[in-house]
Amino acid sequence: MNVRSAKFSVVDVETTGLNIFKDEIISVAIVPMHGTKILVGDSFHTYIKPEKFDLKSMRIHGISPNTLENAPTFDSIAKKLHEKIRDSIIVGHAVEIDYDFLKKSFKKSKISFNPKKIDIALLEKWLSDRLGDRCTDLSLDSLIKSYNLSSRFRHDALADAFLTAQIFQIQLLKLLKYGMTSVDRILSAIESTKMSRIDFIF
């Protein structure tokens, strides 16, 4: 498939922690892209009420327990969420984790979730290997800085998803210039990078 006609969903998932067996999703942000165009107007964000987690014992920066208490459960919006991202390629920064949490949660709601995914950090690594720009730090903050995007409005899921989309957009431009016009080639490039991700910094 050509990059320009591909559909992407740039996601940012916030969780109670990094333990896929124990932790739960508390917010999902999605910024859709059609080809290289970011559809800001169609972006979406929701908080999610964790099922088992004791809200009172939980302290997460920037989100009040009250907000989560009144939020819908994942199960109750799983279908709607799936509608939004089906048939698209999931894009994110260190997207593996977001992806795994989504997959686990969808599975609980008996929805199968198997889209392709693109990690912009790995993509950056591949690009810098090819194009010679040295790149030591692949954290989202550093990428935002090196792409001249303002990080002043970060620290919420939607802002992170949007900034991720902007980085991905510029990466796509580089890829197109490099002659990489098909989604499959990009995906396999990332696979090859994954093999050697020793120096990858989360």
Place this chain on the structure above:
Amino acid sequence: MSVPPKEFIRKIKPFSFLNEAQLDTIVGELDVEMYEKGKTIVKKGKHSDYVYLVFSGTVGLYDDDTLVDTVSRGEFFGILSAISDNPFSLSAIAMDDTICYLIKKRAFKKVFEENPRFSSFFSSFINRRFRSFSNLLREAEGAIHEEIYLIKVKEIINKEPVVCSPDDSVIESARIMIDNNVGSIVVVNEKREPIGIITDHDLRKIFVKGLGSARVEEMMVSPVISVEEDMPVFEAYLMLLNKGLNHLVVTKNGKVTGVITSKDILTLFEPTSSLLSLYRSIRKSTSVDELKNHLEGIRKAVAELSIRGVHFYELSRMITSIYDSTVVRIIKMIEGKYDLPNFVWIHMGSSGRKEQIIATDQDNCIIHSGDSRTIVEFARDVNSALEKVGIPKCQANYMAENPKWNLTLEEWKNNFKKWFSSLTGENIRYLSVFLDLRPIYGDQELYLELIDFIKKNVNKQTIRFLALDATAIEPPIGLFGLKGVEKGLDIKKFGIYPIANGVRVLALDSGIIDITNTKERIEKLRDMGVLSEERASDLLESYEFLQELRLRHQSMSYSAGVKGDNIIHVEDIDRIDSYILKESFKIISSFQKYIRGKFRIESL
């Protein structure tokens, strides 16, 4: 939770005028698209669904193969075609890899119709109402709370006028004053025209003398000093000061509409009253040192006012009155020491045009009617004193102390005759200096006779050469917007002079050189039908804008303790200012074309 584009857009004027809901409307349908270098974004003649805001990169606007304008981060294109529903009049092509925010046309139009400040921002820009445009901006920045120097006399009248007839008795008039709780009463004829005034102060004297039963007509102060209600308050105040009055009658078409007092005005000026008290001090100064201190204070106040957003025309008018009084003060201190012939002290250049600002130097000359030795000595004394108070000497030596410019009326006439007949570069330069003459002090007749002589003796060929000179320096547009100008842009050379010089040529051609102020010349030329309404208003707007930009620039330097210059660095100025700067240069360019055509320059 809001997306970053909203925050980015919120900071860009005029989107800063929008409320949350309106911002949401804009962002709610926003797309972000990326264009590779060389890619055509919209083709000339095509419609687009979007208004474009450049996030990064550069977009060139082309008329076929000609680059007309460049648009970069934070700037827009496609607004006009969105508002008017017309196709693009230019092609938009990415000159670098470019990212644009795409605002849906219907969202833009919805907000445009909803928010009058937002829409007047764009329409004032499109219609080249730069002044109201920059007002909108500064207002938005909270820089001006009130444009104090723009306020007209009628706006501070707080009472219906209290009047009486000349046939009333003084006691009767005093009763009317008590009933109305006022300190003065205007005596009017049947047509309600003011013929006299009686104040509290006058009444006291009348009653002490036991003349209370006399008729008002016999006791009133007459004639009465009155001003038309559209006069700026600042000028009215100068009038009160100059005439030593406390009350000023305000009229509309000659009929009384109210009375204002110096107290009314001072209350109004409270925040900036330092300037006025300094002005008062200058008028009272008896020594050069004293003047120097006051003038320094004035410069500070002016720099502050300009940064706070008071406009060029108001400020230059104030500075001109202040400098004029300073010069008059000094001449009066010195003239007694010499036995002088009849003379008139004249200002040329920006002072002659009443357009001087902070960093101004002396440009003066003398027309006299007699022996030149003592008057040159006198002039030297005045020039040195002016230098001492902080008005530097003219480097090109256009000063009255220079015997070359301290001449009898006949000698001046001969100069002009020579300049008009031999159009060398030097003579053209002299003409561009000495065609903005303004008498400051002395015998006006000498000046008037010279002006009359100039009007009668100027010939078409001279005017054509002056026109050629006025159009020789073209504004730096057409290549890469303004960004090609790397070392900074001399806005005096490229912006202010081309307008002032071009307008002077037209004024000379139309016989109105005794009007020296560029704004007044343009208005007169418009009223005479020489300039079209549209061109006149374009010129007025851009001239003021350029002067203001320069004044603000000099004020900033002044406040920072640096010597001001005329070099504007494009990257230092506000994005909106650079928009208008570009537009102003386009106006100048078109004006120069018009002058060249009118005076058939190409055939010289």
